[in-house]
Amino acid sequence: MSFVKCCFEGGEGHDFLDSFVQKCTDPGCCCGCCSALRPRYKRLVDNIFPASPQDGLVKSNMEKLTFYSLSSPEKLDRIGEYLFQKASRDIYRRRHGFVIIAMEAMDQLLVACHSQTLNLFVESFLKMVQKLLESTDPQLQILATQSFVRFANIEEDTPSYHRRYDFFVSKFSSMCHSNVGDATTRDKIRLAGIQGLQGVIRKTVSDDLVENIWEAQHMDKIVPSLLYNMQSAEKYETLSCMETDTREGAEEVPARLAEACLRELVGRASFGHIRSVLRPVLTHFDRHDLWIPNDFAVHVFKIIMFSIQAQYSYSVVEALMQHLDAAGGAERARGSV
Structure with missing residues (x-):
């Protein structure tokens, strides 16, 4: 009985030809004839x-793949798609490593x-x-x-007009509201959500040709998510625009990172x-009754x-005075009814 075999063994005629062009999936096959038929970029990715x-x-093999991708940039989309397919299968099989x-x-x-x-x-x-991001892990x-x-x-020379970030805004905003039981994990997820929103802002806010991040559908998710995390601060310390936040661990506390993100968002806003x-x-x-106490x-x-x-x-x-006047007028109207 042989423990090492060729996966094409025993094929005849048309059946042999069909099997010959298929990807080898049998771990017992070590003849090398299968992988040799695969595209080079797939072999480099597998390695x-x-x-x-x-x-x-x-x-060492990653260096070879990088060199190949730089030498043959037209293969980049195929390399990326193949890596995505492999990762998707591994996520399904829970092979997170x-x-x-x-x-x-x-x-x-x-x-690169x-x-x-x-x-x-x-x-x-x-x-x-x-x-x-769609994973529950x-x-x-x-x-x-x-x-x-x-x-x-990463700064891109040419913007991608068709690229959209709706999913990322929604997902990062939901991560900002994470309520998992473990406090450490919860803070890590919220920090990641805020960092993600910060990334979306930096990627889109400075380029009028890509998706307009200032639209209400995005701002209605981004701004409340930042405010929600800022509310969790034990003490409100407001730094002026001339000061730098040098507090220890400022980037590791959701409230402080959310404040920094809001500062960046407001600072980039045009009239x-x-x-x-x-x-x-x-x-x-208004919704959370945060005017009193103020x-x-x-x-x-x-x-x-x-x-x-x-x-x-x-x-x-x-804008603040107009809003407060309108709210006061509505309150008086309700009181007179």
Whole structure:
């Protein structure tokens, strides 16, 4: 009895030809005739995965894959799609170690890609990130967020007009409201959600040609998510726009990171977009009765006034007064009924 066999053994005629062009899936086959028929990019991708996920990414083979992708940039979309397919199967089989390796490979290829060829790879990359975010495993969600943030920090020469971030805004916003039982895990998920929103803002807010992040459908998710986390602060300390947050662990506390994200969002707002930010702020205060006591409301508006471009600060006061006057009028009308 032979323990090593060829998966094409015993084939005749047409049956043999059909089996010959199929991918070898039998671990007992070691003749090498199967893998030789596969496209080179698939063989290179397969080789970056170790026999055991604990061994991590095979770095020498990853270097070969990176060199190949740079030498043949037209293959980037196929490489990305194949990595996505492998990761999807591993997620389904709960082989999370291999999923982490696939995501690490995606990250390295993303950094190595030249800006001219980035669009060929980004679609598969974002599909991979979305797949991991859809997982119920917090570790995969956090991993996906970290990869998205790296992507957001890459400047692209040419914007992608058809790329949309609706899913990412919704998912990151929901992560900001995580209520899992374990406090440490909950904070990690919320931090990841805020970091993800920060990445979306940086990726979209400065380019008018891509998706308009200032639309109400996005601001109604982003702003309340930030305010929700800011409310969890034990003490409200408002820094002016000239000060830097040097408090220890500022990037590891959801409330502080949310405040930094709100500052960045307000600071990037042009005159036409200021009310897009203010409207969900005012609505949030109304819905959650945060006007009395007014500690948190004062804290938030100080942040807005310190962060906004100086020439637009009057519009904040104007919008606030109009809202309070309208709310007071409605209250008097109800009282007279």
